[in-house]
Amino acid sequence: MSVFTHLVAELGRLLEPVLAQSATAAAIVLFTVLVRLALHPLSRAAFRGATPAAGCLPLLLQLPVFFVMYQAFSSAEVGGKTNELLGHRLFAAPLGARWTEAMGEGGPFGAQGLVFLGLFAAIAVVAAWSAVRGRRSAAAVAAAAAASTAGPKKPAGRGAPQGRAGVKGAGAKAGAGAKAGVGVMAEVSAEQQEVMRKLGGVLPLLSFGTLITAAVVPLAAGLYLLTTTAWSVAERAWLQYRKERAERAVEERLEQAA
Template identity: 30%
Template sequence: MDLTSLPLTSWLFDGAYGLLMGLADILAPFLGATSAAAAIILITLVVRAALIPTAISMQRGMQSRARLAPKMQELQKKHKNNPERLQREMMQLYSDEGTSPFAGCLPMLVQAPVVGIIYALFIHPQINGHANDLLTHTFAGVPLGSSLAGEIAAGTLTWPTALVFGGIVVAIAAVGEITRRVFRPKVPATADASAASKNVAKTDAAPNPAAALQSPTVLKMLGFLQFITAVFACFVPLAAGLYLFTTVTWTLVQRIILQRRFPMPEPVAA
């Protein structure tokens, strides 16, 4: 099903198409064939800048949840045999502190449709009944509507194209690795890996998030999650790959700044 042709969504895609083409036309005298790529990067920056207040709220929420971790552990010990009571007490604690376990989800929820729209704009030859001129634009000589997986499947991958896609994928992975290293969960100095594993095992009925994060297996999984975006970039159009690289880079810089502004409390050993 072509979502761009549905009555309820055709105007949205057509509006996004008009915005991108308008920005590309404005930038064309200065950037030539890469004007559409620059327009995508510019829109990404505008979207992320608009989400700065929610990012601040997210960091404050993380700070509050980290501060509440010792109280959460006490509740989990007290009500470990009564999951329903534990859930009520935890939600009440969040409510009393003016935070939520789901605080900070808005940036991800907002960005999902944005990257979805960009993805759709560069895979459909027609938008709302007219030709999609965005597909004529390129970045470093590579069409913005092409994908690394698609080029490989079609047998049309060339070395220049591979270098462009490879550069973006490697750059996204590099940002993910820096993010993993900078924001690796801290383990209390007196808590070792075996103790963390025992803490997780003891709380099967009411898992302890703080103890779970100390598990070597969980830490390794959290590190791998940083590279999912790089894998995703192999399958989406080049235009969406540019969006992903821009947004993960913005996220890293923003998190570093907010971490300094709203530092996390040191973890307390169980």
């Protein structure tokens, strides 16, 4: 934990000329971004699995980091020395303060309370964004899987044309497969698809649980939660965009070849 404390403190000192008393809070955000960058290859690999639970491994690997963050802003001493991080603030609220403590310092609309309300509002926006994207993604995957498994299969004609028309037909079929982009989803049973559809609708709602966690942990840990949750949603949106762009490029090449 002393290594983490030293790293955040050094980052805070680098940012202090620009951000003054909020430099340590910015250092926590920067530290979180560095952690997520290190985990990005795992997140990308998990996304390729095309399941609603994609990203669970990076989430689990962050638990030790979150625990260290929690301890660093909950302990008065670190390594036998006074914890210097506890004296730092985000605007009017100490980074080691909790929501309940802010309630005793002017209520929800006091100087500290407003900082927590801003944090909660930002987390709620990210959670809502995650829930909307999660539901849309689950619905799209379920619809594509149902279409690919329920579509009628026509027997190949004995006198099928070969030339340019044959190539065009093959290209259209390949383009349709790329557009579906469901891979393994097309091979699973209807029961498995239903389970995955339900999970896809429920898992995004878990993001709202971050609000409850942020209300009981130190403000610094709440900043970590906000940053890593926002990163997760933005990362999946970017990966989905790249996937769809690659699929469109494949379709265009097939159409040009036809």
